[in-house]
Amino acid sequence: MTTDWERDFVDYVGARGRALRATAYLLCGDWHRAEDLTQTSLTKLYGVWRRIERTESVDGYARRVLVRTYLDERRRPWRRERVAADLPEQAGRSDTADERLDLLAALARLPRTQRAAVVLRYWEDLGVAECAALLGVSEGTVKSASSRGLAALREVLQGSRRIEPQRTEERVR
Amino acid sequence: MKVRDKNGYDDQDASAVRTALAELTETGPPLGFSGQGLLSAGRRRRRIRIRIGTAAVAAAAGVAVAVAVPSVVFDAHPASTPTGSPGTLRTVAYDWDEVARRCARSNGPGSGSLRVYNIYRDAGGVLAMLYGRNIVMGCDLTHWPTAVVAGSASGDLGFEWLPGPVSVDYRAGSSGYPGGRGRDPMPGYDVVGGRVASKVTRVAVSLGADTLTVRSVNKTYLVRFLHPAGQALRPDLRSVRIKGYDAEGRLLADFDTDPDPPGCYRRPDGTIAFRIGPNERCEPALRWP
Numbered sequence: 001m002t003t004d005w006e007r008d009f010v011d012y013v014g015a016r017g018r019a020l021r022a023t024a025y026l027l028c029g030d031w032h033r034a035e036d037l038t039q040t041s042l043t044k045l046y047g048v049w050r051r052i053e054r055t056e057s058v059d060g061y062a063r064r065v066l067v068r069t070y071l072d073e074r075r076r077p078w079r080r081e082r083v084a085a086d087l088p089e090q091a092g093r094s095d096t097a098d099e100r101l102d103l104l105a106a107l108a109r110l111p112r113t114q115r116a117a118v119v120l121r122y123w124e125d126l127g128v129a130e131c132a133a134l135l136g137v138s139e140g141t142v143k144s145a146s147s148r149g150l151a152a153l154r155e156v157l158q159g160s161r162r163i164e165p166q167r168t169e170e171r172v173r
Numbered sequence: 174m175k176v177r178d179k180n181g182y183d184d185q186d187a188s189a190v191r192t193a194l195a196e197l198t199e200t201g202p203p204l205g206f207s208g209q210g211l212l213s214a215g216r217r218r219r220r221i222r223i224r225i226g227t228a229a230v231a232a233a234a235g236v237a238v239a240v241a242v243p244s245v246v247f248d249a250h251p252a253s254t255p256t257g258s259p260g261t262l263r264t265v266a267y268d269w270d271e272v273a274r275r276c277a278r279s280n281g282p283g284s285g286s287l288r289v290y291n292i293y294r295d296a297g298g299v300l301a302m303l304y305g306r307n308i309v310m311g312c313d314l315t316h317w318p319t320a321v322v323a324g325s326a327s328g329d330l331g332f333e334w335l336p337g338p339v340s341v342d343y344r345a346g347s348s349g350y351p352g353g354r355g356r357d358p359m360p361g362y363d364v365v366g367g368r369v370a371s372k373v374t375r376v377a378v379s380l381g382a383d384t385l386t387v388r389s390v391n392k393t394y395l396v397r398f399l400h401p402a403g404q405a406l407r408p409d410l411r412s413v414r415i416k417g418y419d420a421e422g423r424l425l426a427d428f429d430t431d432p433d434p435p436g437c438y439r440r441p442d443g444t445i446a447f448r449i450g451p452n453e454r455c456e457p458a459l460r461w462p
Contacts, residue, residue, distance in 0.1 A: 002212070009215075010208030017206065022198035035205050039214075042206075044281075046215030072282065100200075103193055122187055123194045153190050 009049050012058060013042055020062055026119045027070045029108050041066040063124065064134055067116055071135070102156045110149050117142050118149035213350065267292075267317070275320035276303055276312035284308060284325075291366065291395040293387075297359070302343060302366045302395045307331050309342045311364055323347070323364070335368055335459040336438050336447040339376060339417040339426040342367040343395075349402030360402050365413050366395035370459050372419045373426065379414035392462045 002010070017038065024034035024041075044065050045058070052061045107115055113135060120131045121142070131146075132139045269289045277284035287303040287310065294300075298315025300323060309332070310325035324345030332342070349361030365378050369389045376394040377386040385396040417426035435450025438458035446458035 006212055010212055013206075013208030013211055017204055017208070018201075021204065022201065025198055025201060026194055031201055034201075039206050039211065042211050043215050046211060072278075099193070100197055103197060118190075119194070122190045125191075150186060150190060153193070154186055157186075157189050157193060 005050055009046055016059065016062070017042065020066060023063065023119060023123060024066055024070070026107065026123055027067070027116060029104050037066060037069055040069055044069075063120075067120070067134055071112055071116060099156065103153065106152050106156045110152060111145075113137065113141075114145040114149045117145035118153065121146045122150070267314070271318075272301060272312070272314065272320060273303055275318065276301065276310060276322060277305075279312065279320050280310055280322040280325050284310070290391045290393040292390075293364075293395045293397050295397055295399060297362055297397065297399045300364065300395065300397055302393060304332055304342075304368075304393075309366070311343055311345055311366070332368065332461060334438065334440065334446040335370055335461045336436055336449070337426060337428075337456075338370040338373050338459070339394075339415055339428075340367040340369075341365060341413060341415060341430050344413070349400070351402045358402055361400045363398045363400075364396070365415075366393065367415075368393050368461050369417055370425075370461075373417040374420045375418040375422075377416040377418070379416075 020041065021034050021038040024037040025031055028034055028037060041062055045052075045062050048061075049058075052058060107118070110118065116135060117131060120126045120134065121128075126134070128139050128142050128146075132142045135142065137145075267289075272289050273287040276289075277287050285305045285308065287305040287308070289301050289303050291302040292299060292314075293302070298313060299317070301312045301314050301320075303310045303312060308325055311323035313321045313323045324343070326343060343364065343366040346363045347359075347361055350359040363380055365380070369376060369392055371392060374389055375386060376389060376396075377384055378394075378396045380398050383398055385398065387394050387396055412429060412431035414429050415426060416424060419425055436447065437445065437449075437455035438447040439455040440446050440458050445455065448455070
């Protein structure tokens with residue numbers, strides 16, 4: 001028999017599962033692993049559902065579990081990503097596909113915390129303080145990590161002319 | 174005038190990155206999970222934890238053990254073979270260190286260092302039993318290299334000493350999964366495992382009317398009773414009859430786990446390793462492994 005709170009949980013997965021998986025994908029760069037990360041996080045969420053519903057944002061908790069599960073993988077070398085010189089799925093690349101693959105490769109080259117900072121700041125729209133609390137680092141670390149990450153992605157986006165090349169004279173010193 | 178940070182990036186840059194990230198996620202495959210599926214998985218996980226937790230609390234009653242990391246030289250391919258086991262199963266060469274790492278990962282943080290002590294193969298797949306400093310864990314390797322924890326017990330129990338020739342450390346149950354929604358069916362099961370003294374070479378485990386007999390491996394035993402998916406969990410899992418035999422077939426242990434058999438065991442330095450029930454005479458605890 002499904003209880004009320006379990007129905008809420010099922011509804012939540014239906015409403016937010018896809019968005020969580022998208023965040024997981026940006027973190028790990030692989031749809032299968034993203035699916036694993038999301039399911040692991042949601043199963044953990046089920047275990048504490050009744051408690052967190054009363055105490056904090058479910059979205060915030062789910063995001064925290066997801067990011068920590070992702071970051072925990074760094075201690076397990078057999079799951080570490082390797083940046084391949086050539087990503088698969090290269091046949092018949094269009095400009096858009098090129099850009100996606102380049103962007104994925106650029107994301108994959110970022111250290112994990114930097115990558116997580118970029119995803120949380122620019123995808124999840126979290127503030128610096130919130131991001132720092134979630135990653136367990138200082139706000140300064142988040143600022144520098146997201147700035148470096150943005151620089152790496154900027155290079156790719158400049159190539160596709162989505163971002164104008166920087167003009168040094170406009171920089172604030 | 175555009176506002177730029179100290180590195181020269183502005184809001185437009187962030188917006189372009191945001192749009193590009195959104196486009197990256199647009200092409201994903203259909204979702205492979207559902208709320209209902211996760212609900213079933215969550216319930217199963219909770220049920221196993223509750224049962225294991227209950228067993229661990231019962232077993233740990235009155236126990237205060239100084240714990241050390243077990244170290245054992247184990248067979249290259251540990252395997253329990255149930256009598257009357259079903260047909261040929263896929264043979265996989267496992268890297269035991271990697272099995273331990275993946276199972277620890279599946280169990281989540283705090284698992285510590287684990288070692289594989291036993292493997293059980295049957296029609297339900299492949300189940301490993303691992304011990305750590307103060308944790309025992311079952312881990313499903315049926316879809317290796319995926320490893321999925323199948324119940325774990327932890328606490329102050331420790332595994333350096335044995336309360337008699339045979340201990341029961343690991344009990345877990347699952348009602349299984351009937352299949353559907355892209356997942357293979359999985360039979361339900363009840364699992365019993367534990368440690369034995371070196372002279373115990375064979376262990377018979379009875380659950381209700383069913384009995385499975387296995388050889389001991391790495392001073393451990395592991396059995397699994399399968400039942401059709403969806404069948405209710407057996408209420409009698411706490412009551413397991415254990416018999417341990419030596420190489421000549423002599424009966425060295427015979428007890429039921431509900432309640433745990435009374436006994437008192439001392440370490441060589443005279444301290445009590447186990448005391449269950451009001452026992453005044455204490456026997457020497459057996460070092461394990």
